[in-house]
Amino acid sequence: MSEYAISIASNMGMIAFVALSAYVVLVVGEISFGQQAYFGIGAYVSGMATAMWGWPFGFALVLGSCVAAIAAFAVGALTLRLRGLYFAIATLCFAEMIRLGLNSIHVQVEIDGEPVGPDGAEGFGDIRWMFEHDVTTLEYMFIIYALLGAVLVVLLLVERSNLGAVIRMIGQDPLLARSQGIDVGTCKLLVIVFSGMIAGLGGCLYAHFATYIEPNVFNVMLGVHALAYGLIGGLGTALGPIIGVVLDIGFLEGVRAIQGYRMIAFGGLVAILLIIMPRGILDEVRIHHIKRWLRRQ
Amino acid sequence: MLEVRDLVTVYGAIEALKGVTLSAKQGEITCILGPNGAGKTTLMYSIAGILKPRSGSVSVNGREITGSSAPYALACGIALVPENRLVFPSMSVEENLRAGAFRRLRGDRSAVLEDIDKAYVRFPSLKRRRDQAAGTLSGGEQQMLAVARAMMSRPNILMMDEPSLGLAPLVVSEVFSIISQLNKEGVSILLVEQNAHKALQIASHVYLLDQGRVAFSGTPGDIGEDDIIQRAYLGSKAA
Ligand SMILES: Nc1ncnc2c1ncn2[C@@H]1O[C@H](COP(=O)(O)OP(=O)(O)OP(=O)(O)O)[C@@H](O)[C@H]1O
Ligand SMILES: [Mg+2]
Numbered sequence: 001m002s003e004y005a006i007s008i009a010s011n012m013g014m015i016a017f018v019a020l021s022a023y024v025v026l027v028v029g030e031i032s033f034g035q036q037a038y039f040g041i042g043a044y045v046s047g048m049a050t051a052m053w054g055w056p057f058g059f060a061l062v063l064g065s066c067v068a069a070i071a072a073f074a075v076g077a078l079t080l081r082l083r084g085l086y087f088a089i090a091t092l093c094f095a096e097m098i099r100l101g102l103n104s105i106h107v108q109v110e111i112d113g114e115p116v117g118p119d120g121a122e123g124f125g126d127i128r129w130m131f132e133h134d135v136t137t138l139e140y141m142f143i144i145y146a147l148l149g150a151v152l153v154v155l156l157l158v159e160r161s162n163l164g165a166v167i168r169m170i171g172q173d174p175l176l177a178r179s180q181g182i183d184v185g186t187c188k189l190l191v192i193v194f195s196g197m198i199a200g201l202g203g204c205l206y207a208h209f210a211t212y213i214e215p216n217v218f219n220v221m222l223g224v225h226a227l228a229y230g231l232i233g234g235l236g237t238a239l240g241p242i243i244g245v246v247l248d249i250g251f252l253e254g255v256r257a258i259q260g261y262r263m264i265a266f267g268g269l270v271a272i273l274l275i276i277m278p279r280g281i282l283d284e285v286r287i288h289h290i291k292r293w294l295r296r297q
Numbered sequence: 298m299l300e301v302r303d304l305v306t307v308y309g310a311i312e313a314l315k316g317v318t319l320s321a322k323q324g325e326i327t328c329i330l331g332p333n334g335a336g337k338t339t340l341m342y343s344i345a346g347i348l349k350p351r352s353g354s355v356s357v358n359g360r361e362i363t364g365s366s367a368p369y370a371l372a373c374g375i376a377l378v379p380e381n382r383l384v385f386p387s388m389s390v391e392e393n394l395r396a397g398a399f400r401r402l403r404g405d406r407s408a409v410l411e412d413i414d415k416a417y418v419r420f421p422s423l424k425r426r427r428d429q430a431a432g433t434l435s436g437g438e439q440q441m442l443a444v445a446r447a448m449m450s451r452p453n454i455l456m457m458d459e460p461s462l463g464l465a466p467l468v469v470s471e472v473f474s475i476i477s478q479l480n481k482e483g484v485s486i487l488l489v490e491q492n493a494h495k496a497l498q499i500a501s502h503v504y505l506l507d508q509g510r511v512a513f514s515g516t517p518g519d520i521g522e523d524d525i526i527q528r529a530y531l532g533s534k535a536a
Binding site for chain 1: 450
């Protein structure tokens, strides 16, 4: 694999985490414009853990995703009563707060005579775990895809379970779900926490891949893209957002000939799909047909 | 038996229920009539644990359930078919049925599957559409599915909020005959209706709700249909 192909593939894998995290919130019936914040929290916290405190990579991943999950819990608990537009705006505000907060965080320690750590808008460089441990970009790509695969398996299993059915019920009609005896608030909070954890994990991976991060990477456009991936690929299965990522990053960005037109093509793609397939390529109904077809085979 | 005493439910500053007292006896069809905005839907939600009443009490067979959660009300045998929101639109008919029994799925899965088969016997048109997205069913079929789904929790009391809303007369008759049928099989029914004519034919007790208060309570024989319609839909002042 060429370095270029590896970098595109790794990018797809890492962005897929944010896409999945936006997707689970979409499935429970809310639109979040703030999933990029959890990605950012995961990136910063895990970066600090390895670069500043010398933690092993695995522990840094756990810490980064847990802190992101805790942040998601706080946001979820505060916004539980909000719906629709109000929820969307609240998540956007929170994410911007985090981004601006990162702009003014200066915590650095001296390592080998060099200051290491987040330096406000100057960013946070020298997250050198990959070099220090002689991990090649190819090996790192496998780490990304192994973790992505694990998250996908969990999501697909949940989707087949009672919990998955409950989450879909809430997404379609929370009041009707409640009258089926479902504890809507707790379920929603659970989904939001899980979404924060997934995005956080993606952020951890991103920080160690990029080695340099800055607050502006985690701006709202990342969150908007994450939402769009689910809406393109489909809300019927966790594979939907993956399709969205592959279409956008793999195809539009990966194919050099059309690279410059990516944003134009992407915007058009989203607009057209929302008109002809409002819930994406793999929506609930299509998934249902596919499942039935598979059962018959 | 379901008993509601002095129930007060508010939305912010609006007092939608101003002290409602009524009861639905075991094995009977109890009907609540009233003009738009009387508080009928609010009453249903307050009983089902979806809205928390400010004061008063709700009890089932002597067990107090006031202000408890929706899961608890359901566990006490109260099922609600809400007004206007009947099905989970992009879930299939069968998934909708399973949704009604999801609290039982962990325990006795086979019993749930049996109940689904029973529902298909009662509603053959649903069986033919078991894999169809519920949102693509006709209005009447959706109402049938909503009833079938509510029955999946094996309720003692079935609460229905305006089941005839927006249905053609023939389908309305079908819905009402299903309600009577379920009642004959032992399910108590608490029915909210605008269709006073149909409701009075099957009800054993009638309440008239007006502006958050019970304006009349009695059997359909105690009050003429004209009188009910006058009081329920032209307002109490006109009577
Ligand atoms: N979510 C809400 N917020 C504020 N006020 C509400 C809300 N829901 C209902 N109300 C008010 O409470 C009162 C009772 O409403 P409710 O829906 O219970 O009436 P209803 O008897 O079911 O009417 P209809 O026959 O039209 O269904 C109305 O005045 C209504 O405006
Ligand atoms: Mg109503």
